[in-house]
Amino acid sequence: MRYSWMDDYLLAKRGVTKDFQPVWNWIRYHVGGKMFAAICLDRNSEPYFITLKLDPVEGEFLRAQYEDILPGYYTDKLHWNSVRANGAVPDALLRQMLDKSYRLVLAGFSKKRQREILGLTCCGMECAACGAYPAKCPGCEACAGKVFHAPPGKACPIYECAVRKRKLVHCANCEQIPCSLWRETRDPQLSPEEFAQSIRDRFRRLKEE
Ligand code: SF4
Ligand code: SF4
Structure with a gap:
């Protein structure tokens, strides 16, 4: 062929x-x-x-x-x-x-299932490759966005916006990506350089879809 x-x-x-x-x-x-x-x-x-x-x-x-x-x-x-x-x-x-x-x-699957199939969170992270998974964090879907670095008892602001409010599969379907929430929501363990790289990597992963 x-x-x-x-x-x-x-x-x-x-x-x-x-x-x-x-x-x-x-x-x-x-x-x-x-x-x-x-x-x-x-x-x-x-x-x-x-x-x-x-x-x-x-x-x-x-x-x-x-x-x-x-x-x-x-x-x-x-x-x-x-x-x-x-x-x-x-x-x-x-x-x-x-x-x-x-x-x-x-697209025939539920939005949650689509994220699971893609192996991506709504902000483009790969939980399976994350050092916090599974001991420190069960993954974004399993904890409904209440990751350890989110405000106590609340979902991560990106999850709250993309999944709950806008009902998107992920942020790639939003024209504001990478928005101020992306720049303000960070794992405190990351250095500024690592955080900037994380934004670039997540953006690329989501846009590849
Ligand atoms: S911190 Fe949790 S939700 Fe974020 S990538 Fe790691 S395992 Fe997934
Ligand atoms: S505004 Fe758009 S890019 Fe920002 S968190 Fe919400 S859905 Fe994602």
Whole structure:
């Protein structure tokens, strides 16, 4: 297939797993256990379709533009589309389509579950990689934002704003990022340089999604 980058590209996304469905001869890519893309193989194990999900209006538009984009092969033809694995769909467009499929399937989960699948807090921290986890802090979701450096008995101001007030998955969906709350809310153990780096890292992680 001409899109040899596809496997690496999809597996680099947060929360993505892959399996092989032997009856259909499909390599499937899942996020949170739900399929968002597949490579359909022929009898010789050669890819012939890449199947992905799109908003129905966009899917219909793209099918009209490219003869190598077809209604989903052995899937719901309203939401799923199949791209010929050796067709003429530009790589950049296929990447965009795969990104959209990933986001569409991810968005089907609750916002809390989306954060769990992404392995990120609303402010872009990775609890699993945090030195405070789990002995000192059970993680942002488990304590509903009441982390050890939040005001006593209260949630961290970023959690309060992004999750409770604005009901976002995370701050990347807010045009004010990185806002004054980001600059004022800090783990007291971090030096000014470490805190500045933490803001840059969290911003990058969230914007990569
Ligand atoms: S302090 Fe708690 S909420 Fe913050 S990153 Fe560490 S484990 Fe997660
Ligand atoms: S204002 Fe926006 S960026 Fe700042 S904490 Fe609230 S949701 Fe996050």
